[in-house]
Amino acid sequence: MSELEAFRHDVRSWLSENCPKSMREAVKGFEDLYSGGRNPEISNPDQKIWCDRMAKRGWTVPHWPEEYGGGGLNSEEVNVLQEEMHLIGARRPLDSFGISMLGPAMLEFATEEQKLEHLPPICRGDIRWCQGYSEPNAGSDLASLQTKAEDKGDHFLINGQKIWTSYADKCDWIFCLVRTDNSGTKHEGISFLLFDMHQPGVTVRPIKLISGASPFCETYFDNAYAEKRNLVGEAGKGWTIAKYLLTHERAMISSFGTVQGKSLGEGAISVYGKDHSGRMSNGILRHAIAQYQLDAMAFSTTMSRVGEEVTSGQGLGAASSIFKYYGTELNKRRNELNLAVGGESALGWEGEAYKEGEVARDWLRSKGNSIEGGTSEVQLNIVAKRVLELPSE
Amino acid sequence: MALVLNEEQVMLRDAALGFLSENATLSHLRKMRDSDSASPYDMNVWKKMVEMGWAGIAIDEGHGGLGYGFKGLGILLEQTGRHLSASPLHSAISVGATLIDKLGNDIQKAKMLREISSGSFLPTLGLQESEVHNPTSISTKAEKTSTGFRLSGNKVMVMDVHACDNFIIIARTSGASEDSAGLTAFLVSVKAAGVSVARTPMVDSRNYSRIKLSNVEVEDSDVLGEVGGAWDGLSETLDVANICLAAELLGLSEEAFQRTVKYLQERKQFGSFIGSFQGLQHRAAEIFAELELCRSLVMQALQAIDDNSHELPLLASATKAKLCEVAQRTTNEAIQMHGGIGMTDDYEIGFFIKRARVLQHIFGDYNYHLDRYALLSGF
Structure with a gap:
């Protein structure tokens, strides 16, 4: 054997x-x-x-x-x-975000001591992490962030506000982008800092979304405290880490594009029926479902292809740059089709008959997929600039 | 590792690229178009392709081929798509040889596949009869005679007739039009009495003909496979052929796209490179994404042929439909993004849109294959 x-x-x-x-x-x-x-x-x-x-x-x-x-x-x-x-x-x-986002970044950028302190609790599920990235005035333009960390010798004092912090109300620690220096360009002076959420200087307020759920929070820092040893990488050089981590976040979000529930075609047949040739009777909807299903299959195959390219030592190819954009747009298309096929039953918001509005709430939640972690438009900018090498002016 | 090329395949691709960029480029095609030659491609170039083993690339070694499989043939076709190289790789190889392999008896296969591998036999399929692909809608009739059959009917879009030796004619020996049963494949000499050929110049400047069969006599031994039983092998051949057409569409679309991106990087208007305009950047980035999906489908489908996958019909229609959609979008955007110069015959980008539309049409376009894909998916 x-x-x-x-x-x-x-x-x-x-x-x-x-x-x-x-x-x-x-x-x-x-x-x-x-x-x-x-x-x-x-x-x-x-x-x-x-x-x-x-x-x-x-x-x-x-x-x-x-x-x-x-x-x-x-x-x-x-x-x-x-x-x-x-x-x-x-x-x-x-x-957890510790596994899917923070861990990969720490393995790449953290010191041995930092890894030994923070990674084992992630693996055991002892500490749950949230991500402090977006701010009210720094969304797509993330590098404009203003949350300030002041150097106080052995610690930092943090003041400012984050938004769209996923599960901040349920997390123990935060990996947070802060500004330690204002003198250079906006990409300089950003630092990558870890600190405990259970402290008096941190306030968290959940945000209710159009889907009715509150996966995100507003997070306020009022003289929050972070130990100096929990600065990952050099002060002012956090943008490189931030971007590296984003590639892992995007990979996670794009996997939504490969989710395939019950066949949309089957669902449509149960609503519209079939003609004598076996075709679902509403030809317009049939076309949209077929095109969606074909694209979803092609996207799945593309993720497998990139996986094979990595395994065979060719490295992460340019194709991976489309994952976030394509996967989330596909997920939105699927949800729109769920709504079209479900009709009345998909529009229900509450009650057992409507599974407490599952279809509608998923549909509304999916609208955020192409915004969070870098909008579709930002993703297309990145492809244009980095992959196609189109000029900036 | 079905979706990536191995070392041997990378070498094949690089060799093909090197050969075609010297011997069979777009300017060769232009020269051929502007001469009045009826020859579908440069015979000397084809001879060299045969010497390199391309005629038998997908044919097994037992029949004189190289045994690289369809993944090998797909690699070549992608490159012929990039360079718009003319050759009988579709007519005689991906279609002709496959049909003989699927339908022929052992004796027919032993003789003809070996001849195809060595470049000494070039068959071409006569299938289509009306404006669009509808492979069971066959009116060409084959009536039994004492020693064989008598064929009458009309065919369109027959490829490369002016360099071929034999037609493989799909005719009806029984059943009604639209029936898949009752179709038979016949080998018919191009020079047989009662055959008339009219060349039909098409937008891609390749060689196509309409042929008319008037009481053409053939022998019993000219039947390929079983009388009345051509459908299954024909259908499998069409799946293979559509994947091969998709491989050429992939190369063609990627080349047209890369030329367009280069133009966006170089052309200035309003004091800026037009590639800096977000309106164009996003459209280009979307096409990049679609082309990556296309590459994955083509690789998957070529591998499925070599694996004898039971999903081949579904994958063939999925791949052809997607490649038709994206090739159409890419070539349309290529013209638009080039602006006025893209409309001129002197500039080369127009050759890509012309070739694309013909490849899209042959053996079923987007509409045909997306419909078939949905049917095979159960809706």
């Missing part, structure tokens, strides 16, 4: 013994995702059990080095683990 087969054997028997039954059922909504933290939100006690067991083996973040709490697995082993989890329908034990 090869080493990899032996590993698969071990994974399979370990999973069958350790993955709770209820963690083998499909995730129904955001509330089924487990994000950890000091006071974790739990819809089922098995969530924490499953996360703890996986964390002990380093498998909440299997590809990170073992010394930081990861599994130290190579890409083949990660694939085996994912395949085996997929086989029994096991849920991901832990979903």
